[in-house]
Amino acid sequence: MTGELELQDVTVRYGDTVAVDGLTATLGDGQIHGLLGRNGSGKTSLLSVAAGFRRASGGEVLLDGQQVFENPGAVRRMCCIRGAGDTVEHDWPGDKVTHALELAATLRPRWDRGWADRLTQRFNLPLRTRLGELSRGQRAALGVVLGLASRAPVTIFDETYLGMDAPSRYAFYEELLADQVEHPRTFILSTHHIEEVASLFETVLIIDDGRLMVHEEADALRARGAAVTGPAEAVDAFTADLDVLATTRLGPTRSDTVYGELDDHHRRDARERGLQLDPVPLQDLFVHLTEATDRAHTHSATAPGGRP
Amino acid sequence: MNAAPQTADRWVLARHRLRDDALGILLLWSGFAAFVFALVFAVAAFRPIELSGWETASQIPRWFAGGMGIYMTAVYLPLYIAHGFTRRESMRQLTVATAGSITLLAVLMTLGYAIERGIYAVAGWPQELVQSHLFDHASNYPLILLEFLLLFTVWAAAGAFAGSAIYRNPAYGLFAVPVGLAMVVVSEAALNPGFLEFVTAIGGWLGVEADGVSVTASLVITLGCLALATPATWLLVRDLPLRNQQA
Incomplete structure (x- = not known):
């Protein structure tokens, strides 16, 4: 249930600004990859392209040899949680935590409803609360639940857990690791809490100014x-x-x-x-x-x- | 390597959207109808009722249809892409779902005329129409339904075009919103020749009598708007980049 992600000479441009500059890397399947970089280094642009959220200005992204962008067979196997996750939030009566989870359950082919329920309880997420009323930490926790319970073969967390308090973050690391043992998949974690999560990383990518600076096994x-x-x-x-x-x-x-x-x-x-x-x-x-x-x-x- | 996973239900997005939207439309229409008929009774307390109140009130739902179009491309399309669907399959299913919702809305709006007819008959009020329509009396339900379908289709298509432009780049919206409005104005003018003066010219060109409305001309104009809006919207969404989310 895993996937190997190949980034081949990926370039992302916004007008004259080059956010990702010809980056090539292969992210092995069933591993936890740490993506590190300073603010504005191109992490989010790279992950957006990797998940098919954005077309690369140059190069291509392949999942198990298949192009990702606009390929149903590939994008269905990916789950990229940016920030607190993509949810409809207008603070209308239908925009509650429970509805965000129901939407994911409807659309995600490998959604684990039981685990989602347990995670929701562990992170103390109030199901009947409107999304707009959640605290930053609760929103981040919702993103974590949406990503973990998706069981997508390639799951990406882009700074998702920044707003969570320390106990919640540790609970997240624990859940992720336990699930990785039972149901291996490819994780990409972009984070600023490097030391806290470093022990999870099997490989580390460091990008700077849109260029790949380091891509090595974490221990090496x-x-x-x-x-x-x-x-x-x-x-x-x-x-x-x-x-x-x-x-x-x-x-x-x-x-x-x-x-x-x-x-x-x-x-x-x-x-x-x-x-x-x-x-x-x-x-x-x-x-x-x-x-x-x-x-x-x-x-x-x-x-x-x-x-x- | 795993086999590419497929969602068991190939039309899951369309079903999901239709289920949610149909329920919302039914609830909103019920409230809307109750308000309109209550207002008619309130007016009747002060002056005799001589015209169809439903005809005047039906100006509002077309804005709702436009809003559905905007939501389709500016809200739901990015949401479904983020949940692992391609732009192509999302747009295909959203279009089907929106067509279904518009049809339901048109049926309910037509039903409004029927309910009003019953109320007016009991109260002894004439159900006169003020504007020109495809239909010449308020009980010509097939043509009433057709007119609402055509109107809502153009409004939703214009909304989808404007919504995709605004999501992609607010600056594009400055161009797309006037174009979308132009589409609905032309469509409205085709259905109501007194709508704007320039309709005489448009009507003459399309063979529409100034004091009547041609079903053919309305169909041609609706299809023309769709022929413009559909490829323009697809051009904007076919590689739509998702906006970044903030934690």
Whole structure:
């Protein structure tokens, strides 16, 4: 019940603005993929194209080899929840939580009504409340229910759970993981709560300025980052040939965040120099990587001969 | 790889829309009819009733038909796309559902004339018509039904065109709304030659007498409006991008 999603040279333009710039990636079936990127990096545009909500300006999206856009066989297998999900909301008597769930039950071929009921109870969603009267957190929880209970082979959550409180978010992660074991499907999670959800990710995509910056197995990506801490001179010598993303100093002590795999030789060298090597949380790695890109942009914009 | 899943009911959208809309139309029409006839009785308390009140009141439902068209493309189409349906299959089923709803509305509006006829007969009031129509008296139900069908069709088609333009880009709406209004004005003028002065020219061109209304001309104009609105709407929705949702 899973699906492999191929993004082939996907480009999204809004007039002169390029939101996604020739992005190519394959999202393996039955995995949980984390899509990370700063605000305005092109995440939502990319996911909209992936789900067939928008036609790509260039390139194409394939689900198990079939084009997604305007293909009933493909779009029926996708569920993309943007924000709190797409529901009719005019605050009319017919626009209640229960009606949004009934609509999904009618239209989603794999809708799990029993699980939807349990999720609704777990997130304390008031069924008889009008959609317009829900709090931000409740609306987000409704989006989560619509996405999870759809059991769509490719389920996408685009910043859906931003408004949920911590217990609700943890309940969401728990439900998602438990269901993934029982009924594997392809999940794509776009989030700003990186560290909180990082343990769920099997692969991580980081996009910046519409371009794919990193696409790796989550464990491999974590192994690529390390914090090197010790006397400033020793750290300086150790990281001289490494890709340093960030540096912090406290008196004579310095800590460099480096990006790149450290082999046994490096680790032995660090021990001999009295340096401490620590893993870098995914969120820190994301911050340093995207900041490094920003710095590179700034540098190229201000450097003599650099193109603005 | 899994076989492509299919919803068991191939017309699920049309059924869903028809079920919801038919119930809403029945409820709204019941309230509307009760209000109109109550108003007629209220007026009768102060002055004699000499004209059909239903004819005057029937100006309002055509706006409702236009609203149905707007909802079809600006609200329901994006909703169904978000729930895993293509634009093509959504539009096909929404068109069928809207046609069904319009037919129901036309039947109910025709029924209004019949109910009014009974009330007026009991009260001894004449059920005179003010405007020109396809029908020349208020008991010519087949032509009354046909006129409402033609009117509502054009209003809904114009609404769907305007709705799709507004959803796609509000700036397009600045162009589409006047075009949609022009469609309904031409349609109204064809059914009521006294509607606007320029109808004389249009009527003459189509062979319509100034003091009468031709069923053929009305059909031609309705089909002409549909021939304009349908491809124009499809051009706007065939690759309609969904607007982003806010959390």
